[in-house]
Amino acid sequence: MSDTTVHPILLCGGAGTRLWPVSRKSYPKQFTNMLGDQSLFQASALRLTGPGFAAPVVVTGGDFRFVVTEQLAGVETQAGAILIEPAARNTAPAILAAALHLAAEDPDAAMLVAPSDHVMGDDAGFRDAVRAALPAALEGRIVTFGIRPDRPETGYGWLELEQATEATAPVPLKGFVEKPALAEAQRMLADGRYLWNAGIFLFTAGTLIAAFETHQPAMLAAVRAAVAGAATDLSFTRLDAAAWDVLEDISIDYAVMEKADNLSVLPYGGAWSDLGDWDAILREGNPDERGVVRQGPATALDCDDTLLRSESDALEIVGIGLKDVIAVATPDAVLIADRARSQEVKAAVARLKEKGVPQAETLPRDYRPWGWYESLAVGDRFQVKRIVVTPGAALSLQSHVHRSEHWIVVEGTARVTVDGDVKLVTENQSVYIPLGAVHRMENPGKVPMVLIEVQTGRYLGEDDITRYDDVYARGQGAKG
Amino acid sequence: MSDTTVHPILLCGGAGTRLWPVSRKSYPKQFTNMLGDQSLFQASALRLTGPGFAAPVVVTGGDFRFVVTEQLAGVETQAGAILIEPAARNTAPAILAAALHLAAEDPDAAMLVAPSDHVMGDDAGFRDAVRAALPAALEGRIVTFGIRPDRPETGYGWLELEQATEATAPVPLKGFVEKPALAEAQRMLADGRYLWNAGIFLFTAGTLIAAFETHQPAMLAAVRAAVAGAATDLSFTRLDAAAWDVLEDISIDYAVMEKADNLSVLPYGGAWSDLGDWDAILREGNPDERGVVRQGPATALDCDDTLLRSESDALEIVGIGLKDVIAVATPDAVLIADRARSQEVKAAVARLKEKGVPQAETLPRDYRPWGWYESLAVGDRFQVKRIVVTPGAALSLQSHVHRSEHWIVVEGTARVTVDGDVKLVTENQSVYIPLGAVHRMENPGKVPMVLIEVQTGRYLGEDDITRYDDVYARGQGAKG
Known part of the structure; x- marks a missing residue:
C-alpha cells in the first residue's frame, strides 16, 4: 500500500507556436x-506543492534542461527528477516514462499529470480537487479532470458524463468528444453532461503501466527500454535515444485513454x-470595461476588444481605433492579427520559417547550459x-581563429583563463583575448x-570555436 | 536685372508628429x-539642382543643424547658406528671413520656396515647371504652385482659378479654399477650376519683401533685425534670438498670400x-493588388489595404487577416491604427508626452554636433x-564624477586624450577612462x-559631465 503522497508530473517538452512571437x-x-x-511552468510547479505533494518529476527536451533548473531555482524549488526526452513524441511516451521511473521505487505511487503551459485561477481549490480524486486513483481508476x-x-x-452532476468527487466517464463545431459546443454547454478535457490526470504508476500493457504493449516495451537505458548527466536523467527514437508520436488520449x-x-x-492562442490571453488577461487588455508599456486610444502587449519596458505599443485586434510586440518581432484569426499564427510562423526568418524559431536571447x-x-x-x-557555471575552454575579444565585467566577478594564466576580474575591469x-x-x-x-574580426x-574542455560535453564547432 | 538663377529655399524646421513613431x-x-x-530632405535638395539652380538656402532649427550638414554631405551637395531659426515660428518668418538674406546680395534674386517633407514623382518635370513660372516671377508676380x-x-x-485651364504657364488666382468637407472637395474635383495648394512658391526676394512691407510691416521690421543681427557659427547663420522671439507663429498663406x-x-x-499621415504613405507606397504596402521585413497573410512597416532589418512585422490597418514598428515603439484614424496619431503622441513616455519625442539614436x-x-x-x-569631429574635453568608461574602437581610428596624454587608438584597441x-x-x-x-558607476x-573645452560651445551639464 502506497502512502498518499502525490507525485506531480510536469510535462514541458512542448514547443507551441500559436503564441508567437513570445513563444x-x-x-x-x-x-x-x-x-x-x-x-x-513556475506557476505549475508551485501549484502542486505543499502537504501531500512530492517534488515534481519534470519531463522535457534536452534544449530546455537548464531552463527548467534555472526556473525552478528562481521560485526556490527543485525537481524530484528531470527526465530528458531524446526527441518530442507527444504525451503518451512522456507520461509512461514518468510512470516507469516512479514505479521503480513504488508501483503504487500516485501521479498527477499536468501540462505546464495552462493557467488555473485557484491553486488551493485545485489541490483540494486532487485530494478528492485520490481515493479513486488509489483504487485503480484513471481519473481525468473535467x-x-x-x-x-x-x-x-x-x-461526456453519464448524467449531469454537481459532484466534486469522481464520476464515471461516458466518452470523449473531439473539438466540436460551434452548434455542437452550444448543445453540449446547454446539456450539462459535458465538461472540457483539460489533459490533467491522476492515477497510480501501476494503473497506467497496466493500461499500456493492455492497449500499447509495443510502446511499453520501447519506453521501458528507454528508461532502463537512461543515463545520468549532472542532475538530469537522459532517456535512451535508440529505444526512444522508434516511438510513435501519439497523445495519451489516443494511446490509452x-x-x-x-x-x-x-x-x-x-x-x-x-x-491555446492569443485570443485566450485576451480572455484571461483581465480585460477592462471596453474589453481591452494592456500588458507592458501599452497605450490604447478608443480601442475595443483588443490585446496590446509589449514584451519590453523599452518598447511602447500604441493602438488607435482598433476593434478585435491582437497586437504583440517584442524587440525583434511584431504580430498584428484579427482576433478571429488567432489560430493562424501557427501558419504565419511556418511561413516565416520557409522564408528563413530567424525570428520564426529563435529569440535574441540564447540560453546555454x-x-x-x-x-x-x-x-x-x-x-x-x-x-x-550563472553562479558556479563555466564556459568551455576555447579559442577562435578569426576574432579577438574584449571582455568588460559589469556585474559580479569572473575567473578568466587566458593561455594558462588565471585571474579574477571584477566589476569595471577588462580583459583582452587575442585571436x-x-x-x-x-x-x-x-x-x-x-x-x-566586444568581438572584432572578419568572421564572427x-x-x-575550438573546444579543449567542456563540463557540458559539447563538441567542436557546436554553439557556445 | 537679375540673371535667371533660381535659389531653392528648403524649409525644414518642422516637427510633425503625424508620422510617429518614425518621425x-x-x-x-x-x-x-x-x-x-x-x-x-535629401530628395528635396537633389530635386532642385542642375542648370539654373543655385545651392539651396536651408532654414532649420538649431537642433537639426548638424543633421542638415550630414544629410547634404550624404548626397554630395552643400547649402548656399543654413539659417538657424532661434525658435519655430511657422513659414512666414522663415521665408522672409531667407528673402532678406538673399536680398542683401541681390534684391532681384528668384526664390523657389519648398517644404522639404513632401514627395514628387517627376523631378525633371517639376524643374521644367519652375522654369515655366520664372518669367512671371521676374515680372513681380508671386507664383504659387497648384x-x-x-x-x-x-x-x-x-x-480656385478664374477658369478651368490646361495651361502649364502661370494663370491668375481667384482665391484660397480652406481644407474642405468631402462634399465640397467632390464638387471642386468635378468643377475643374480647383487645384491643391502645395505650399510651393516662386518669387523674387524683392517681391516678397514688398508684400511684407505692405501687409506685415511689423513682422518685416523684426525679421530684418533678426537677419541683421545674425551671428556666424561654423557654417551656420544664427538669426538673432531677441528679435526673433517676438514674432508671431504664422504661415505665409495667412501672413501675406x-x-x-x-x-x-x-x-x-x-x-x-x-x-501628411500614414494613410498617405500607404497611398504613395506602391500598394500591391490587395492594397497592401510592406516596407522593411514584413509578412502579410490575407491582409487588405494595410501598411506593414518595419524600421529595422532585425525587426519582423507580421499581419494576419487585417483590413484597413496601419502598423509601423520601430525598435522602441509600435503603432497600430485604424487607417481612417491616421490623423489621430498626433493625439496619441500628445497622450504619450503627458504620460512622460520618452518615445513620444526622442529616438534611441541621439544626434549630436x-x-x-x-x-x-x-x-x-x-x-x-x-x-x-564623423570624420574631423571632436567631443568636448570633459570629466565625470560618477562613472568610469571603457572605450573599444571597432571601426576607424580615434585620437584619445586622457589627463593630458594623447594617443591614437585604432580598431580592436581599447582605452580605460578612470572616474x-x-x-x-x-x-x-x-x-x-x-x-x-561601457560605462560603470552608480549614476550614469x-x-x-564637466566640460573644459568644446568646439560646439556647449555648457556645463548640457548633453554630449
Missing part, C-alpha cells in the same frame, strides 16, 4: 511570463485555460554581446556575472 | 527615409504628396553605448569612427 521553438510558452510575474464549461468553446476536446474501461472524471469548477547571451550590436567587423553566467588565445570564462561567485563582450560566426 | 520631435519626418533610400487633383482630398487646402493682389498659379500635373550615439544596454550600474564620430579623468575623443580620420563605450545620467 518560440527555442523558448516555448511554458517558460515565458505569459500572464503575471512567473512563467507558466472543467465545468462557461462558454461553447470549439478549441477544446470535451468529456480512449481505449481504457477504468476511467473516471473529476468535475472541476475552478478557472482554467490552456492559453551556463546562462545566456544576447547580441547588442552587429557591425561589419564587430559584434557586441551581453553575456550572463588564437586559449581562454575560458567562469563565474566563481554567488551572484550572476554580467560581462560585455558562433561556429568559429 | 519624432528630435528627428522629424523630413530627415527620415520615409519612402526610398534618401531622406525627404497641383492638379486626382481625388477629393479633404486634408489639403485648395486654390491671402492678402496680396499679385498672385499667379502655376498648374502642375505631376505627382505630389505632402505625406559630432555624430550620434545610442544606448545598447542599460543595467543597474552599467550602460553600453555605440558612439559614431574623474579629463578626457576627449576625436576622429582625426577620413572615415566614421565607431566606438563601443548624461548630465554627469
